[in-house]
Amino acid sequence: xxxxxxxxxxxxxxxxxxxxxxxxxxxxxxxxxxxxxxxxxxxxxxxxxxxxxxxxxxxxxxxxxxxxxxxxxxxxxxxxxxxxxxxxxxxxxxxxxxxxxxxxxxxxxxxxxxxxxxxxxxxxxxxxxxxxxxxxxxxxxxxxxxxxxxxxxxxxxxxxxxxxxxxxxxxxxxxxxxxxxxxxxxxxxxxxxxxxxxxxxxxxxxxxxxxxxxxxxxxxxxxxxx
Amino acid sequence: xxxxxxxxxxxxxxxxxxxxxxxxxxxxxxxxxxxxxxxxxxxxxxxxxxxxxxxxxxxxxxxxxxxxxxxxxxxxxxxxxxxxxxxxxxxxxxxxxxxxxxxxxxxxxxxxxxxxxxxxxxxxxxxxxxxxxxxxxxxxxxxxxxxxxxxxxxxxxxxxxxxxxxxxxxxxxxxxxxxxxxxxxxxxxxxxxxxxxxxxxxxxxxxxxxxxxxxxxxxxxxxxxxxxxxxxxxxxxxxxxxxxxxxxxxxxxxxxxxxxx
Numbered sequence: 202x203x204x205x206x207x208x209x210x211x212x213x214x215x216x217x218x219x220x221x222x223x224x225x226x227x228x229x230x231x232x233x234x235x236x237x238x239x240x241x242x243x244x245x246x247x248x249x250x251x252x253x254x255x256x257x258x259x260x261x262x263x264x265x266x267x268x269x270x271x272x273x274x275x276x277x278x279x280x281x282x283x284x285x286x287x288x289x290x291x292x293x294x295x296x297x298x299x300x301x302x303x304x305x306x307x308x309x310x311x312x313x314x315x316x317x318x319x320x321x322x323x324x325x326x327x328x329x330x331x332x333x334x335x336x337x338x339x340x341x342x343x344x345x346x347x348x349x350x351x352x353x354x355x356x357x358x359x360x361x362x363x364x365x366x367x368x369x370x371x372x373x374x375x376x377x378x379x380x381x382x383x384x385x386x387x388x389x390x391x392x393x394x395x396x397x398x399x400x401x402x403x404x405x406x407x408x409x410x411x412x413x414x415x416x417x418x419x420x421x422x423x424x425x426x427x
Numbered sequence: 428x429x430x431x432x433x434x435x436x437x438x439x440x441x442x443x444x445x446x447x448x449x450x451x452x453x454x455x456x457x458x459x460x461x462x463x464x465x466x467x468x469x470x471x472x473x474x475x476x477x478x479x480x481x482x483x484x485x486x487x488x489x490x491x492x493x494x495x496x497x498x499x500x501x502x503x504x505x506x507x508x509x510x511x512x513x514x515x516x517x518x519x520x521x522x523x524x525x526x527x528x529x530x531x532x533x534x535x536x537x538x539x540x541x542x543x544x545x546x547x548x549x550x551x552x553x554x555x556x557x558x559x560x561x562x563x564x565x566x567x568x569x570x571x572x573x574x575x576x577x578x579x580x581x582x583x584x585x586x587x588x589x590x591x592x593x594x595x596x597x598x599x600x601x602x603x604x605x606x607x608x609x610x611x612x613x614x615x616x617x618x619x620x621x622x623x624x625x626x627x628x629x630x631x632x633x634x635x636x637x638x639x640x641x642x643x644x645x646x647x648x649x650x651x652x653x654x655x656x657x658x659x660x661x662x663x664x665x666x667x668x669x670x671x672x673x674x675x676x677x678x679x680x681x682x683x684x685x686x687x688x
Contacts, residue, residue: 261591269527294589296552327623329585330578347581347621 208233216301217249217279227257231267238274251280251301259288264295286322286336293333321356328352328366337373348388354378367391376413385409385420392418428461432534432544433665434563435598436587438579440550442571443600443630446640447658448547449477453647454662456511461541463502463512465533467559468549469524472516479643480505480513489517492529498536507648512541522554527561534562543665552586560587566595567627572602572613581622596627598661603632608681615672628661629672630654 208230210221222230238245250271259281268278280301281292289299320338327342330349334340339356350366352358357378358370364382369391371378376393384406386399392411397418408423435444435451445468452464466474469489475481486501491514505511517524537544548559560566566587570580580597587595599618606612615629633654639646646655660670 261589265590273526273528294585296586329588330582331585345621345623349578349582 209237211237214251214301217251218245219251219253219301221253222255222257224255227259227263230257231263231270234267235270235274238271238276242274246275248276250276250278251282251298252278253282254285254288256284257288258285259283259291261291261294264288264291264297268295268297290334296331299335322354327362330366346382346387357381371413379410379412381408381410381423383408385411390418390420428539428541430461430463430538430541430544431565431665432538432546432563433565433567434467434546434548434559435567435569436548436556436559436583436595437550437569437576438552438556438583439570439576442569442576443636444550444569445473445477445547446636446645447567447569447598447600447630447661448474448545449640449645450647450655450658451662451665452478452511452543452545453505453508453645454659455543455545455665456505456508457647457659458662458666459510460543460666461510461512462543462545463514463537463541465514465537465544465546466516467530467546467555469516469555470518470521471549472518474547475503475513475515476643477640478505478513478645480515481643484515487515487517488533489520489524492525492533498533498540502540507644510541522549522558525558527557530558530561532562552583556583556586557590560590560592563592566592567598568595568622568624569598569600570618570622571600572607572615572618574613577613577618577621584622584624594624596625597622598628598630599626600630601632602629604681608685626672627664628657630657630661 208223208225212219220234271278280298282300283289292299322336322338322340324342327344328346328350330347332350335353337355340352340354340358342360345362346352346360346364346366348365353369353372355373355375358368358380360382363384364387366387367389368380368387370380371393374393378392380390386402390397390411392413395413395418409420410423411418411420435448437444448464452462456462464474466472475484480503483503486496490496491498491501501514502512505513534544546559546563549555568580568583570576584595599615603612607614619626631653633652635646635650635652636654646652647658663670
C-alpha cells in the first residue's frame with residue numbers, strides 16, 4: 202500500500218462512488234486521487250463521484266480544476282460534502298450538490314440546535330437565479346435575492362436589498378423565525394411549516410418584516426417607532 | 428498581436444447570440460480590426476450560415492483541436508471585409524469532442540493571430556457553455572426583454588461570476604419601444620434593475636435582421652437599419668469609445684412625456 206492510498210478512501214454508494222479525502226495539502230490529495238483513478242481507468246470511467254473533503258477550505262479555482270481533471274477522465278463530479286461553509290458555498294456556486302441522501306444523519310439532527318443559537322451566515326453579494334444557500338443558523342444577505350435563488354435557514358433571514366426569490370426561515374420548525382427585507386416580494390415565503398406567496402403590491406415599496414402570528418404568516422411594514 | 432477574447436452567451440436559446448457574434452464581428456472588422464469569429468456550438472452549427480460562409484467549410488474547430496489541420500487552414504476568410512475570419516463548429520460531433528482546456532489552448536493560439544476573437548456560445552449551462560467561456564477575457568451576456576430570458580441571463584451571470592471570470596456585460600436584444608411604451612414589455616431599466624451589470628448595448632427589434640440572417644449577409648455590412656447601427660455602437664464601445672445609448676434616451680423621453688418618473 203502506498204502512502205497515497207491512505208489519503209483517499211473510495212467506496213461504492215447507491216448514487217455512485219463516494220471518495221473521502223484525508224487530512225493533507227490539497228495538491229497532494231488531488232494528485233493522490235488522480236493517481237488512483239489513472240491506475241484503474243476502466244473502473245472509474247463513467248462514474249458519478251461524490252467527494253467528501255472534510256474540513257478542507259476550497260475555492261472555485263481549485264474545485265473547478267479538479268472537476269475538469271475528472272471530466273477529462275470520463276468521471277462526473279456531482280457532489281461535494283464538506284464541514285467548511287466556504288467549501289460548501291464554492292460547491293454550490295459550481296452547481297454541485299452539497300449533500301447526498303441519508304449519509305449524514307448526524308448533520309441533519311444537529312441542525313436545529315445550531316439554528317437556535319446565534320450563528321449567522323453573512324453573504325455580502327447578490328444571490329442570482331440558481332444560487333441555493335442552506336444554513337442551520339440565520340442568514341444575512343447584503344444585496345438582492347433574485348427570482349430563482351433560494352435560501353433555506355434554520356433561523357431568520359435578513360435581506361438588505363430586494364427579496365424576490367424563495368426563502369424558508371425556521372426550516373427545522375422554528376416558528377419564531379422572521380424574514381425581513383428592504384423590499385419584501387418573494388416568489389414564495391415559508392416560515393416553519395407555513396407557506397405564502399407575495400400578494401399583489403399596492404402602494405409604495407418599504408421595508409417589511411414577515412413572521413408567524415397564531416399560525417398565520419403576516420407581513421407588516423417595518424416601523425422605526427414602536 | 429494580442430487579441431481580446433470575447434464570448435457571447437445567454438443561457439436561453441434563440442435570444443440572438445449567433446446574430447450578435449456575426450454582426451459585432453462585421454462591425455469590428457469594418458473598423459479595420461482583425462477579427463476571428465468562433466462557432467462554439469458543436470453539433471448545431473449556425474454561425475457559418477448566418478455569415479453566409481457555409482459552402483466554404485473544409486476544416487472545423489474539432490479538426491484544429493484534434494490536430495487534423497493547422498489553425499490557419501480552419502480560418503475561413505470572409506472576403507467582404509479585409510480581415511474577418513470564421514472558425515466553424517463541427518456538425519457531425521457533439522460538445523464532448525472539446526474540453527475547456529482545449530478551448531484555452533485554442534484561444535491562446537488565436538490571441539497571437541488577430542485583434543478580436545468572438546466566441547458564439549451554445550445555449551444552456553452545460554459542457555458547451557463551459558467550453559465557450561473557458562478562454563474568454565470578457566463575457567457578454569445576451570438577453571431579450573422577456574422574463575424567462577432575463578431569468579436565464581441572471582443564472583448565467585451567477586455562473587460566470589462563480590467561475591471567477593469577472594462580471595459580464597449585458598446586451599439587450601429585440602427591444603420593441605412601442606411595446607415598452609404601452610407597458611407590455613420590460614424596459615431597459617427593468618432589466619438592468621434585476622441584473623445589475625454594465626450595459627454594453629441595446630438592439631431594437633428589427634425585421635431586417637431575420638432577412639439578413641437568411642441571406643447570409645449580416646446587416647451591419649451595409650444597412651442603415653436601427654439594429655445594424657446598434658451593433659456598430661456595440662463594436663465602438665468594445666473599442667473603448669463612449670457612445671450614447673440612443674434607445675435608452677428615447678425611452679426616457681417617452682417616460683417623461685407620459686409623466687412616469
